Amino acid sequence: MDGLYLYCIREKNDSSIFFIKGIDNKNEVFVLPYKEIEAIVSGISLDEFDSDEIKRKAQENLNWIKEKIVLHEKVVEEAMKKNGKVVSVIPMKFGTIFAGEKRLIETLDEHYEQFKTALNKLEGKEEWGVKMYLTGKGQIEETIKTESEIIKEMESKIAGLPEGIAYFHESELKEAVSNEVLRKINDTKRNIFEELKMNTEDARECKILEKELTGRLEPMILNASYLIKTEMVDEFIQSAERKNKELNPQGFSLEYSGPWPPYYFGEQNV
Amino acid sequence: MSEQKMMHATNATNLADILERVLDKGIVIAGDIQIKIADIELLTIKIRLLVASVDKAMEIGINWWQTDSFLSSKAKEAEIENENTELKKRLEKLEEKIKSA
Numbered sequence: 001m002d003g004l005y006l007y008c009i010r011e012k013n014d015s016s017i018f019f020i021k022g023i024d025n026k027n028e029v030f031v032l033p034y035k036e037i038e039a040i041v042s043g044i045s046l047d048e049f050d051s052d053e054i055k056r057k058a059q060e061n062l063n064w065i066k067e068k069i070v071l072h073e074k075v076v077e078e079a080m081k082k083n084g085k086v087v088s089v090i091p092m093k094f095g096t097i098f099a100g101e102k103r104l105i106e107t108l109d110e111h112y113e114q115f116k117t118a119l120n121k122l123e124g125k126e127e128w129g130v131k132m133y134l135t136g137k138g139q140i141e142e143t144i145k146t147e148s149e150i151i152k153e154m155e156s157k158i159a160g161l162p163e164g165i166a167y168f169h170e171s172e173l174k175e176a177v178s179n180e181v182l183r184k185i186n187d188t189k190r191n192i193f194e195e196l197k198m199n200t201e202d203a204r205e206c207k208i209l210e211k212e213l214t215g216r217l218e219p220m221i222l223n224a225s226y227l228i229k230t231e232m233v234d235e236f237i238q239s240a241e242r243k244n245k246e247l248n249p250q251g252f253s254l255e256y257s258g259p260w261p262p263y264y265f266g267e268q269n270v
Numbered sequence: 271m272s273e274q275k276m277m278h279a280t281n282a283t284n285l286a287d288i289l290e291r292v293l294d295k296g297i298v299i300a301g302d303i304q305i306k307i308a309d310i311e312l313l314t315i316k317i318r319l320l321v322a323s324v325d326k327a328m329e330i331g332i333n334w335w336q337t338d339s340f341l342s343s344k345a346k347e348a349e350i351e352n353e354n355t356e357l358k359k360r361l362e363k364l365e366e367k368i369k370s371a
Contacts, residue, residue, distance in 0.1 A: 003302075003303070006301065046303070049303070049305070050303070051303055051304070051305050054305045055305075066285070066289075069288060069289055069292045069293065070285075070288060072292050073288045073291070073292050090297055091291075091292075091296050091297060092296045092297050092298075092299065093292070093293070093294075093295075093296030093297060093298050093304075094292045094293050094296060094305065095303070095304060095305025096296075096298075096299065096301040096304060097301045097302060097303040097304070097305070098301050098302050098303075099302040099303075103302055107299060107300070107301070111299060129287065206290075207290065207294075209286050209287075209290065213286040213289075213290075214286055215286075257284070257287070260291065261291075263291040263292070263295035263296055264291075264295055266296075266297055
């Protein structure tokens with residue numbers, strides 16, 4: 001053990017026992033206090049966690065890197081929990097390593113005010129994620145064909161044309177329908193994003209995850225993160241569930257997850 | 271208080287979420303060592319992680335290994351090698367027959 005792997009930073013806290021092992025699956029996770037904050041760390045071998053070594057392992061053994069990333073997350077999650085409540089943390093990016101305790105303390109000192117401010121801002125708030133998927137494009141198309149005035153007008157116009165000419169207008173109609181479908185999808189997700197934003201402290205849209213990553217057949221159309229006051233979380237969940245029920249028959253589904261370590265809002269505030 | 275559902279890597283979406291957050295979104299402070307995994311590497315890592323299950327991959331249309339020239343040329347090499355060994359064996363047998371005749 002010659003280096004320290006840093007998981008996250010939080011306010012000084014009297015629960016300092018970690019049940020989970022560190023990133024190397026061997027050394028204990030422990031707390032290194034500094035003034036009013038503390039760093040959650042574990043000892044690591046600098047040979048094993050050398051940057052080139054990690055790159056090589058990431059290429060050769062995916063399970064290795066996957067396991068390390070999940071371990072990182074789990075330590076941060078444990079640091080967030082205290083008697084069933086959520087404690088504010090500032091989660092670090094994967095692979096933040098210090099040569100020793102002295103170097104880490106120097107860094108905590110250097111960034112002390114930033115960390116304090118960020119923790120104050122996150123105090124009593126939780127990060128939750130919301131994802132929307134497109135489950136029934138056909139359904140949306142049907143709705144548009146029966147509801148959109150423009151489309152109905154185009155259809156009745158084509159119906160009155162001789163076959164040969166109608167053929168050329170068919171593709172125009174198709175394009176118009178698919179444009180309307182896209183508009184409907186965009187409007188719906190925008191409305192949901194904004195409606196869920198009410199009664200939250202902050203919200204941001206995140207990267208849409210590809211099908212290859214989600215492992216799902218339905219495309220993701222919205223990936224959002226919200227920062228919510230703890231006392232408002234129940235209401236947020238209820239509203240997300242209500243929206244999901246409303247959206248299902250329209251060809252959309254909505255899922256929420258949390259509380260997450262504030263990866264998105266921590267970043268914004270440090 | 272709501273039931274606190276903490277996230278675990280129990281399904282692909284959660285795993286993708288965790289990868290995205292831990293690798294891309296965590297706070298960067300200058301440590302003595304910062305492990306950097308470039309974006310492209312990251313993406314291949316992510317995809318290959320999920321291609322653990324071939325059936326699943328086929329279902330969602332990731333079948334690049336079937337058209338991957340490296341992989342398919344590997345397959346061809348192996349085929350040629352097998353043919354070679356087979357031919358050598360037959361040649362040896364013939365030579366023995368000639369000798370003994």
